[in-house]
Amino acid sequence: xxxxxxxxxxxxxxxxxxxxxxxxxxxxxxxxxxxxxxxxxxxxxxxxxxxxxxxxxxxxxxxxxxxxxxxxxxxxxxxxxxxxxxxxxxxxxxxxxxxxxxxxxxxxxxxxxxxxxxxxxxxxxxxxxxxxxxxxxxxxxxxxxxxxx
Numbered sequence: 001x002x003x004x005x006x007x008x009x010x011x012x013x014x015x016x017x018x019x020x021x022x023x024x025x026x027x028x029x030x031x032x033x034x035x036x037x038x039x040x041x042x043x044x045x046x047x048x049x050x051x052x053x054x055x056x057x058x059x060x061x062x063x064x065x066x067x068x069x070x071x072x073x074x075x076x077x078x079x080x081x082x083x084x085x086x087x088x089x090x091x092x093x094x095x096x097x098x099x100x101x102x103x104x105x106x107x108x109x110x111x112x113x114x115x116x117x118x119x120x121x122x123x124x125x126x127x128x129x130x131x132x133x134x135x136x137x138x139x140x141x142x143x144x145x146x147x148x149x
Contacts, residue, residue, distance in 0.1 A: 005131035006052070006067065012125060013098045016108070019129045020096035023069065025049045025142035031087035033118070035077045042071040042120060044110075046093065049142055050135060062141045066133035072126040075105065080117040091116055098125065 010016050023046060032045040048067040053060050083089065092113040099107045108120040108127075 008129045010127040026093040044069045063135040065131045065135040070128045076121040
């Protein structure tokens with residue numbers, strides 16, 4: 001494994017914003033989302049676009065890498081507009097949002113294109129993002145229209 005592979009941990013809203021930026025435009029299949037209730041862990045395996053590689057310079061190639069996002073101390077996981085029976089469906093990751101609730105727990109929302117949402121309730125923010133494969137080249141670079149709502 002390349003010694004420059006990404007390995008991040010997050011315990012604050014600001015940390016989750018950094019992790020969210022690294023995950024932007026990642027792709028995940030429904031079958032690669034696992035809530036381990038007894039262990040209070042949520043695991044998601046992403047096919048992550050390596051934006052940090054593009055920022056190094058104009059001659060860098062577009063690359064993707066398999067990455068694991070792990071949340072610990074998870075109390076509950078729910079979803080909106082996610083058909084969990086369609087295991088082969090691909091989801092396009094957009095962003096992570098967090099909110100501190102009046103019951104002193106955190107609500108962490110994982111937003112995907114198509115108004116798909118995975119919502120986590122947690123006592124604390126304890127999140128890890130780690131690359132688990134060698135990067136590979138991809139022809140496609142995600143594009144964003146600044147005027148889309």
